[in-house]
Amino acid sequence: MSIQVYWGSGSAFAWRVLLALEVKQLAYESKLIEFSKQEHKTAEFLRLNPRGKVPTLRDGDFVVYESIAILQYLDRKYPQVPLFGTRAEDTGLINQDVCEVLSYIEKPVSQMTRPLFSGELAGKESQVREAAAILHRELQQYDARLARCSWLRGDTLTAGDIVLYPFIPTLLRAAAKPVAGPLNLGFLPFGERYPHMARWSAAIEKLPGYARTYPPHWRQ
Ligand SMILES: N[C@@H](CCC(=O)N[C@@H](CS)C(=O)NCC(=O)O)C(=O)O
CATH class of the missing domain: 1.20.1050.10 (Glutathione S-transferase Yfyf (Class Pi); Chain A, domain 2)
Known part of the structure; x- marks a missing residue:
């Protein structure tokens, strides 16, 4: 599975990305980060997102963070069920x-x-x-x-x-x-x-x- 989404329970920003993936019916691997364990501040996660925040999305070798940027990326890459219109x-x-x-x-x-x-x-x-x-x-x-x-x-x-x-x-x-x-x-x-x-x-x-x-x- 090439799409991995790092998210946190209750993060409204991450919730947007999960909803977009579901609406577009894209398969994805859920990477639920536990804030209490500081999993978003590990060296491994900071290599993906130096701000140490969710949501962060990996699609193959490509990584993007910031919820709106992720939605825009998904819409260009996977235009079925367009979320930002076509006109x-x-x-x-x-x-x-x-x-x-x-x-x-x-x-x-x-x-x-x-x-x-x-x-x-x-x-x-x-x-x-x-x-x-x-x-x-x-x-x-x-x-x-x-x-x-x-x-x-x-x-x-x-x-x-x-x-x-x-x-x-x-x-x-x-x-x-x-x-x-x-x-x-x-x-x-x-x-x-x-x-x-x-x-x-x-x-x-x-x-x-x-x-x-x-x-x-x-x-x-
Ligand atoms: N502007 C960002 C906000 C992301 C954000 O603030 N995420 C919070 C969770 S709601 C976070 O990861 N906080 C952890 C931290 O700042 O240490 C977006 O839209 O993705």
Whole structure:
């Protein structure tokens, strides 16, 4: 098997790559890195990715890291089930969706979820609330878009959906932590607050192979 993907349980960035591989129905060898054992900082792994981060993908002799770069590589190399479109206009708009996630979603998700997951919330309540408010404004816009179509770009799943999706279960998992309760972050029940996003998330969760992408430690 020539494709090997190094990923970590719960890494939203790595989740994107697993979803892309499944959607494209590519065979791959799963290399699950254990952060607690510092497996991403071994000399062997740092030779693949000197930043010591996942996702990292090896395809034969070729190595690429950074989730978006990996998605772009996979789409050029394995164009069946295109994720970035085939027309220049579609590619432009799909990249616009991808860039919007990187610019407006990634940071507030991290600012909201890290204190909740780490249990080190004390003193960071305002940061969490402010990040949640930013995310609500963004999710309202996505929900309105998804009221009109199945996927972000119409009736076909594209890279924008794959890049955004992992942040949704991540933020819902953080919002469901008991420590988040007193903050009344307002994401739950998600289906009532954001019905179209909930339907869209459920559609991703029904994709063949989705179960292989689900963070193993979330099942415990
Ligand atoms: N911009 C990168 C982010 C990758 C990233 O931050 N990965 C995290 C896991 S979520 C990681 O490997 N962290 C380990 C570390 O920094 O030591 C991407 O899109 O791939």
